[in-house]
Amino acid sequence: MSLSTLFETIQEKFGKQIQSMHAEHEDQAYIFMGDPDIRPITEYLRGEFQARLVSVFAEDRRSREGVFFNYYVFEQRGDTQFLIVRAPVPAADPRFPSLSAELPAVNWQEREIQDWFGLTAVGHPNPRRVALHDNWPDVHPLRKDFLIDTVLPPFEGERHIYRPALGEGVLQVPVGPVHAGTIEPGHFSFAVAGEPILYLQLRMFYTHKGTEKLFEKLPIHKAVFLAESISGDSSFSHGTAFCQAIERAAEIEVPSDALIMRTILLELERLCNHVADIGAIATDVGFVVANAHASRLKEMLLAANEQLAGNRLLRGMVCIGGVRRAWGAWQIELLRVAIEAFTREFRDLVALINSSESTRDRLEHTGILKPEIARDLGIVGVAGRASGIDLDVRRDHPYAAYPSFSFKVPIYQAGDVWHRLQVRVDEVQESISMIREAASRNLSGQFRVPVPPIPPNRCALSAVEGWRGEIIHWIRTGSDNHLERCKIKDPSLNNWPALVEAVQGNIIADFPVINKSFNLSYSGTDR
Amino acid sequence: MFKILQKTIRTGIVTTTYPSKPARVSDHFRGRPSFDFEKWQDARPAADECPTGAISWRNTDDSRKVTVDYGLCVFCGLCAEASPDQAVRITKEFELATANRGSLVLTAEYTLNADGTHRNLSAVSHGCANADADVESVGAKARETIQKLLGRSLSIREVDAGSCNGCELEIVALNNPIYDIERFGIHFVASPRHADMLLVTGPVTRNMELALLKTYRAMPEPKLVVAVGACGISGGIFGENYASLGGVDKVVPVDVYIPGCPPRPQALLQGILLAVGRLREKRYDEHPSR
Numbered sequence: 126m127s128l129s130t131l132f133e134t135i136q137e138k139f140g141k142q143i144q145s146m147h148a149e150h151e152d153q154a155y156i157f158m159g160d161p162d163i164r165p166i167t168e169y170l171r172g173e174f175q176a177r178l179v180s181v182f183a184e185d186r187r188s189r190e191g192v193f194f195n196y197y198v199f200e201q202r203g204d205t206q207f208l209i210v211r212a213p214v215p216a217a218d219p220r221f222p223s224l225s226a227e228l229p230a231v232n233w234q235e236r237e238i239q240d241w242f243g244l245t246a247v248g249h250p251n252p253r254r255v256a257l258h259d260n261w262p263d264v265h266p267l268r269k270d271f272l273i274d275t276v277l278p279p280f281e282g283e284r285h286i287y288r289p290a291l292g293e294g295v296l297q298v299p300v301g302p303v304h305a306g307t308i309e310p311g312h313f314s315f316a317v318a319g320e321p322i323l324y325l326q327l328r329m330f331y332t333h334k335g336t337e338k339l340f341e342k343l344p345i346h347k348a349v350f351l352a353e354s355i356s357g358d359s360s361f362s363h364g365t366a367f368c369q370a371i372e373r374a375a376e377i378e379v380p381s382d383a384l385i386m387r388t389i390l391l392e393l394e395r396l397c398n399h400v401a402d403i404g405a406i407a408t409d410v411g412f413v414v415a416n417a418h419a420s421r422l423k424e425m426l427l428a429a430n431e432q433l434a435g436n437r438l439l440r441g442m443v444c445i446g447g448v449r450r451a452w453g454a455w456q457i458e459l460l461r462v463a464i465e466a467f468t469r470e471f472r473d474l475v476a477l478i479n480s481s482e483s484t485r486d487r488l489e490h491t492g493i494l495k496p497e498i499a500r501d502l503g504i505v506g507v508a509g510r511a512s513g514i515d516l517d518v519r520r521d522h523p524y525a526a527y528p529s530f531s532f533k534v535p536i537y538q539a540g541d542v543w544h545r546l547q548v549r550v551d552e553v554q555e556s557i558s559m560i561r562e563a564a565s566r567n568l569s570g571q572f573r574v575p576v577p578p579i580p581p582n583r584c585a586l587s588a589v590e591g592w593r594g595e596i597i598h599w600i601r602t603g604s605d606n607h608l609e610r611c612k613i614k615d616p617s618l619n620n621w622p623a624l625v626e627a628v629q630g631n632i633i634a635d636f637p638v639i640n641k642s643f644n645l646s647y648s649g650t651d652r
Numbered sequence: 653m654f655k656i657l658q659k660t661i662r663t664g665i666v667t668t669t670y671p672s673k674p675a676r677v678s679d680h681f682r683g684r685p686s687f688d689f690e691k692w693q694d695a696r697p698a699a700d701e702c703p704t705g706a707i708s709w710r711n712t713d714d715s716r717k718v719t720v721d722y723g724l725c726v727f728c729g730l731c732a733e734a735s736p737d738q739a740v741r742i743t744k745e746f747e748l749a750t751a752n753r754g755s756l757v758l759t760a761e762y763t764l765n766a767d768g769t770h771r772n773l774s775a776v777s778h779g780c781a782n783a784d785a786d787v788e789s790v791g792a793k794a795r796e797t798i799q800k801l802l803g804r805s806l807s808i809r810e811v812d813a814g815s816c817n818g819c820e821l822e823i824v825a826l827n828n829p830i831y832d833i834e835r836f837g838i839h840f841v842a843s844p845r846h847a848d849m850l851l852v853t854g855p856v857t858r859n860m861e862l863a864l865l866k867t868y869r870a871m872p873e874p875k876l877v878v879a880v881g882a883c884g885i886s887g888g889i890f891g892e893n894y895a896s897l898g899g900v901d902k903v904v905p906v907d908v909y910i911p912g913c914p915p916r917p918q919a920l921l922q923g924i925l926l927a928v929g930r931l932r933e934k935r936y937d938e939h940p941s942r
Contacts, residue, residue: 357818
């Protein structure tokens with residue numbers, strides 16, 4: 126049975142706790158609970174349907190409905206519909222039962238709810254702050270009565286207490302937030318015994334810039350640009366996820382040519398990032414020449430990006446209702462030429478890497494993420510597929526023009542750096558053939574439709590397979606071209622804990638390459 | 653090894669000639685929006701569309717003061733779409749780096765028609781005219797010393813103070829064989845103790861304020877600070893809020909500002925070379941119709 130047809134069963138089994146159930150849009154069904162305790166239904170959905178808990182987030186509805194709501198988004202393999210369970214959290218007694226002990230995947234997400242909304246996750250195995258650092262005052266920024274421009278007192282020092290690493294010869298190595306390379310900020314605390322890493326503790330959210338709160342302040346058409354700035358390397362994916370959510374809420378039909386153009390640009394973004402990561406992984410084991418070629422290949426694509434979108438990161442191209450500009454025949458031709466040149470060069474790059482025994486030797490059996498751990502932690506995207514997690518939003522919840530393309534989803538079980546590299550190599554091939562096919566279609570039709578006023582109080586969920594993995598945007602529209610709530614989930618948020626598992630037992634000198642093989646976005650995590 | 657050499661020889665030299673020759677950018681590249689203030693009938697639609705408030709206006713009695721701030725601009729091009737008569741045009745110019753934050757701001761004053769459109773352009777000013785002269789000359793002296801000491805070779809420490817990682821992608825590109833910043837004797841270093849220049853991105857989050865300050869203090873004198881991108885200059889789309897301070901110069905003194913969202917690698921090169929006195933600021937024409 127699919128999730129979408131389970132209303133009757135649910136009614137029978139949980140009738141007393143259920144307030145109402147309804148389908149909204151073609152790919153979303155909601156179950157409104159009357160009871161904050163979602164443990165029984167969660168257990169049932171996970172057990173009976175092998176449903177996966179995709180995301181957990183909260184909303185402050187005190188002013189309208191007198192309560193907070195927690196949302197639990199589920200999906201089931203083979204069913205394109207998302208099932209969203211909504212549970213009330215009373216304003217007078219803001220507590221909800223934690224699922225983290227059984228479901229480590231929601232560990233950080235529940236703690237975000239604690240920090241940002243001031244709701245307590247009862248029974249959480251590690252209820253310490255995660256999204257707001259320990260030196261923040263007692264504020265809950267996503268509550269409606271917290272104003273976005275509140276000036277907080279200056280923060281003093283780092284008050285976070287790291288778990289001590291004890292034992293003879295055991296050392297603690299602190300790294301960050303400012304790193305040696307040109308990368309984003311975060312703090313890593315390694316416990317090492319000699320060279321091998323015993324344990325890694327992460328401290329993220331250094332780049333928290335109030336993004337979700339800001340979505341509630343900006344008019345919707347301007348918020349598209351904020352979505353593009355959630356994670357710069359995924360500008361187009363996040364921008365598209367956001368526009369899709371608005372389009373769903375306002376029932377805007379995007380022209381088919383615009384959907385194909387979006388698909389091409391989404392795949393171009395994937396190519397740019399995958400080829401850069403392949404080069405960067407090679408660099409981190411000393412194969413600098415491969416990176417020189419990889420970065421040259423990336424530049425070829427960035428030049429094409431600029432021709433197609435006016436911007437190297439594909440910014441300012443996606444818009445609500447389609448894309449902002451049409452392409453002339455010469456642009457399509459240019460894209461074709463660029464892709465053919467890229468294909469030839471990419472073949473050489475892969476051959477170069479495969480010819481280097483020492484590179485392969487360093488990458489194989491390094492930073493292993495075991496499939497069972499990946500499943501428990503809810504790992505998604507490239508990192509998941511290298512560890513046997515067969516998920517891909519493009520196939521599981523098709524959007525843009527993906528229903529009309531066939532592509533393979535590469536799955537490996539080994540879960541080491543080499544296989545995370547292999548997933549990227551395979552996906553580059555798939556993207557190339559999709560772009561080739563898309564570019565051969567006639568794209569002279571309509572590329573955008575006018576946007577009607579966005580109706581208030583509509584909810585919509587949108588999912589996009591960014592190059593890194595599953596991106597989720599959930600919105601509730603408000604009045605006057607504004608949003609009441611915009612929840613962003615970047616795949617990085619799921620995947621950071623995987624890094625902790627993957628580095629254990631590896632030498633500290635291999636940390637950079639293991640980290641690079643995940644290449645997670647700090648900004649996407651921290652928002 | 654033979655394969656590697658073969659591939660290298662076949663590939664040949666790929667490094668750009670910028671800045672000795674102008675950069676090749678695509679025909680569709682969105683650079684600086686240029687404003688024909690005389691032609692501009694109404695600034696309000698463009699201001700309404702602008703996602704970061706880079707275009708703003710204020711009315712007093714029957715006149716309007718319009719402000720354009722390239723330090724906030726994310727180069728989306730919506731202002732040109734919203735302004736008829738081609739009063740706002742998107743150019744391919746990207747060399748906007750400057751030592752003077754004020755010079756990124758243009759203002760125009762208009763008298764108004766009854767329907768709120770512009771009637772007469774009464775004044776245009778480019779940059780801040782009343783910059784403190786003393787501060788300027790002190791700054792110039794310090795810059796001279798720095799140019800003498802660091803002009804030939806430079807070590808850069810990069811700090812992400814809360815960026816979306818877009819600027820980082822372009823900064824990393826400076827090290828690739830196309831832009832190859834090492835050809836200028838400039839390289840990125842791992843520690844602020846080895847650095848002459850701090851290249852800072854992001855709106856400076858509250859959580860990065862202390863780390864940025866500590867990194868700055870750890871650098872030996874003389875030192876330069878370059879603020880990168882709309883966020884680094886002004887907070888960009890994030891602006892100032894409970895978690896964001898709204899620009900690098902809120903925390904450390906900035907020598908050069910590089911607009912862009914993100915600035916393309918050539919724009920970064922221009923800004924960095926400008927900071928060490930190896931390039932001059934570009935003057936752009938504010939009145940393209942004349």
